[in-house]
Amino acid sequence: MLKENSMEILRKFRDRKLIQAVSKSIEKIAKKLDYVRIMHVCGTHEHTITFFGLRSLLPDNVELIAGPGCPVCIVPAREVDEAIEIVFSGIRVYTYGDMYRVPGTKMSLADARSEGADVKVVYGFNDAIRLHMKDRKKSVFFAVGFETTAPTLAAFISRRLIPDDLMILPSFRLTVPIMKYILSSFDINIDGIICPGHVSTIVGASAWSFIPRISGIPAVVAGFEPLDVMLAVFSILKMILEGKPRLVNEYSRAVSWRGNITAKRYVREVFYRADGEWRGIGRVKRSRLLLRKRFKHLDARSRLSVSVDTGPEFKPGCRCADIILGKAKPTDCPLFMRACTPDRPQGPCMVSSEGTCSIWAKYGGYERIQWHYD
C-alpha cells in the first residue's frame, strides 16, 4: 500500500496486534463506565474511523460522533452563490476540488461550468498562482478551509506574491470557535473530544487547553492512523475513569505545543477575525477570517460589489444541519442512500469527500459488526 522505505514511520501505527491490545484495554475500562460520547471534529478522523471499521472495535457504550469537520460543508450557500455570480460575470474562479460540487441555493460551481462558465479546480493556492501566471486572465480564488488552509494564502499575500489580476474571495472558518460554540450549547452532551490533528499542527496543542479547563472534559490531539484514534479513545476513557480531565497530545510526532509560529504570524498579519455564518449552524462568534484593510485591494467582495439574495440552505428533507453538529447520524436522514447518494448528492455532507454522509456511503460505517476475538 505505501512504499516501504518512505513510510516506515506510519507502518507501526497500523499494527494489528497493538490495535487489538488497545481495543481490549478499552473494553476493560468501558465496563466501569456509563454511556460515553466522544466527538471528533475532523473529516479525516471520520475517514479513518469508518475506513478501518474502528466503531466495531469499540464496546457498545462508547460512541464516536462526527462533529463539524468538513470545511466545505459549512460554507453558507450564500457564499457559494457569490462565487457563482462572479464566474457568470466573465471572471475565472479557482477553487478546491471539494468545493467545486457543493450546491449553493440554486446550483454548484460544477453546474456553472457545465453552462460554460470558467471554473478551474486546483489542488492548492500555489497551483492557482502558477495557472494564473500562464493564462493572465482576471480571476478570483474562492478560498475555503479551516486554520490549516488560511496560512497558505496568508503567506503569499503577506509577501506580496499575488499577481495583479488575482483576487481572493475568503470563506475561511475556524474550528476553535466552533468547538467553544458546541461545548457551550446545552442540547449536546459530550464526554470527550478528539481534537483535529492537522489544524493543531498550525494552532498548536495549546489552543485546545480551554476544553478541560472550561468544560471539564478530556481532550486528546490525535493523528490519523487507526492506532492514533484508538489510543485517543483509550486515554479519554482513562481520564474519565480517573476523574482527571486533561489535554493530551497523542500526535506529538507532528503537533507541538505552540504550533507553526511562522504560519500563525502570516495569518495574524493578513486576516482579522469576524463573526461568521455556518451552514446549518448559524452565527458563531469570531469564527471567520476576513482580509485586513491594507489588503482590501485583493478582496473580491469589495472590488466586484457582489450581491446575492438569500435562499434555502438545504433541500427539503436533508438533515445535513443536524449531521454537521453531530445531533444525527447519516442513517437518521430520510434521503441517505435513497434520494441522496455519492453519485447524486443532495446536500453538502454527501458532496464533499470529507462529509460524514459521503464517508459512510462509501465505506459503510453504519453497520456495527459484533466481533469478539480471543
Place this chain on the structure above:
Amino acid sequence: MLYILVIIRHYKAHSKSFYLTVQYRNVCLGVPAKIVKLLDKNRAIADFGGIKKEISTILLPEVSTGDYVIVHAGFAISKLSKREANEIIASWKEVLEVLKST
C-alpha cells in the same frame, strides 16, 4: 465467492488509489511525504509514497532534504518527528503492558 472477489477488488482499488485521491480531492487532508529535493527558498519536491510532486515550503522554512513533512493543499505545514513517533509507540506499549497485568 463472487462477493469475496468483489470485496478484494474494492479493497485493492481503494488502497492503491487512496493516497492519490486524498491528495487531489480533499481540502483538509494532510498527507505525509518525504522531501527529496529543495528547489529554491520556497519550493521543494516531495515524495508521496512513490508519487513526486512540487510543494511549497513557505510555511516551513526550516525544512531540509530527507525530512518527513505533512503536506496540506500543496504546502508543507509540519515536520514529522521520527523520534517522537517511536517514543510514543514505545510508551503506549508500556502502558498497555501494565494494564494487561492488572
